[in-house]
Amino acid sequence: MSDNKNPKLKVNPWLFYGLAIGILLLISLFGRGLDFSNPKPTTLSKFYQYLDSNQIEKITFSNTRASIFLKEEALTAEEHKKVKDDVFGKTNTKGPHYFTEIGNIELFQKTIEEARQKGTIASYDKEPESMWGELLGFLLPFILIAALWIFMMRRMSGGGAGGGGQIFNIGKSKAKLFDEKNDVKVTFENVAGLEGAKEEIEEIVEFLKNPEKYTSIGGKIPKGALLVGPPGTGKTLLAKAVAGEAKVPFFSLSGSDFVEMFVGVGASRVRDLFKQAKEKAPAIIFIDEIDAVGRARGKNNMTGGNDERENTLNQLLTEMDGFGTNTNVIVLAATNRADVLDKALMRAGRFDRQIYVDLPDIRERKAIFEVHLxxxxxxxxxxxxxxxxxxxxFSGADIANVCNEAALIAARKGKKAVDKQDFLDAVDRIVGGLEKKNKIVTPDEKRAIAVHEAGHATVSWMLEHAAPLVKVTIVPRGQSLGAAWYLPEERLIVRPEQMLDEMCATMGGRAAEKVMFNKISTGALSDLEKVTKQARAMVTIYGLNEKLGNITYYDSTGQSEYSFSKPYSEETAQVIDKEISGIIEKEYQRAIRLLEDNKDKLTQLADILIEKEVIFKDDLETIFGKRPFGKTEDFSENPIVE
Incomplete structure (x- = not known):
């Protein structure tokens, strides 16, 4: 970085290009002579007419064009009104007033010579030929091509960001440096929940601040830490907190910053990044979305792989733990696709620690809410x-969105503070989508939607392992015409009976249409998609099907993603399809039997839903009585989200 006490003046190179073109244009103009007379075009026949009527003072001509100067008394005529004034609005006494194209130069010159001898015109003269116009016409295309090429190179090299803004600096790193001169306001206090991950990251920061505490007993600083987890769980936020807490230079960039259309650029940028970090060691490098360059070699989407991406990864592997690696540079990286990363990148010595950042539990969500509130x-x-x-x-990002949405809803209603109902409305808005009260729904469609949603509510109320129902609505939201909200248990493992009960409750909507109308509709699309995925997971992933037995076709490495063959035979595929269909059909028939046994209550619930449009747990208790499964009594009456 340059010293602030002795700043250097930065000049845009495009200023020089513009200046050079401007000078060439000025030379061309002065070579021809500046002309503000504003002459108008005329025809050759008109010119001869003016010549015969003794209106022309003089003529200057080149090989292709003639400039005509009128006499002062001729300018008073009405037909010359348009050429009387120059570009500044003053009387144009000097001229020229007209110009015309010359056909045959010899015939033209002979005609004006005869006119001069007769005294019709005072004089004529041939204009001196200037080389500047021809030179500019010759050079201008080359200048424009060169300017266009430089512009394209600058754009392809990443614009003006970092050192890659110039074509000759394209191999320079684009990492943004944070040090004591930068004010990073995020600290570990802003990171709620992630206690385990935070503890390991804090230890790295502590090592940089007080290395003797660890080295005195033979400990070594970790060379790298890989943050892995679903989107929105706080991986980048943890890195920001490290930048705010660590009193060492912090280089931040994305994995895609290494990728360029030019061969060798990615590896060059990796070398330059680690060179800068070593010069400022001890330092931290943070690479967000490292899967952009860290994908397993030879397993890329395109057949044959991407050599440039692999070269970049090879250079990164060498810099992190190669011959002569500097141990004072720590690499932090984040990804939500650890399954596609190269094994050489994941090994100890490069990323000594792999920190899984999971979705927060109820205790962690409370802490995250307290931060965002x-x-x-x-x-x-x-x-x-x-x-x-x-x-x-909900992830940490989802909770931040809920808090912001609740504040916006409260402000829209003119409130001075955000209350509980605003948060419930915010969750509805985020999960279900925007409420569409003005959507046109016919009475028949409204009843069908009410029966469908009442079917979900009835079946879920009757099943032990189905998620407890919270709210049912037939007000259209987002892309759905109705919705049912549940509060699922936070389970670490799921048993087959729990999955089957959930599938049965999901099929309750279509089953209710069959029971009430003896017809089905397209309204169960999302339900069918959900149960099909669940049934397929039971059969092919979790090994919960008796026919196939204890076998899984799930590949945690992600290698089968790019395989053209299935890991099972055609006969097994037929068994899988049959078992999936059988599971779904069995739960569908089970839902029909439950609804037929409680058809009067289903009808009553649908009627209340048509009348109120939104019903809650209390309405179900009025019709069905208390839910027979005691463990659900611990839930609040207002929980939301499926």
């Missing part, structure tokens, strides 16, 4: 534990 004006009775219960399966 700090800048929001909230009501005093708002309970963060209640909010954490309503958002199972």
């Amino acid at each position: 700090k800048p929001i004006k909230k009501s005093e009775e708002l309970d963060t534990e209640f909010l954490a219960k309503q958002t199972p399966g």
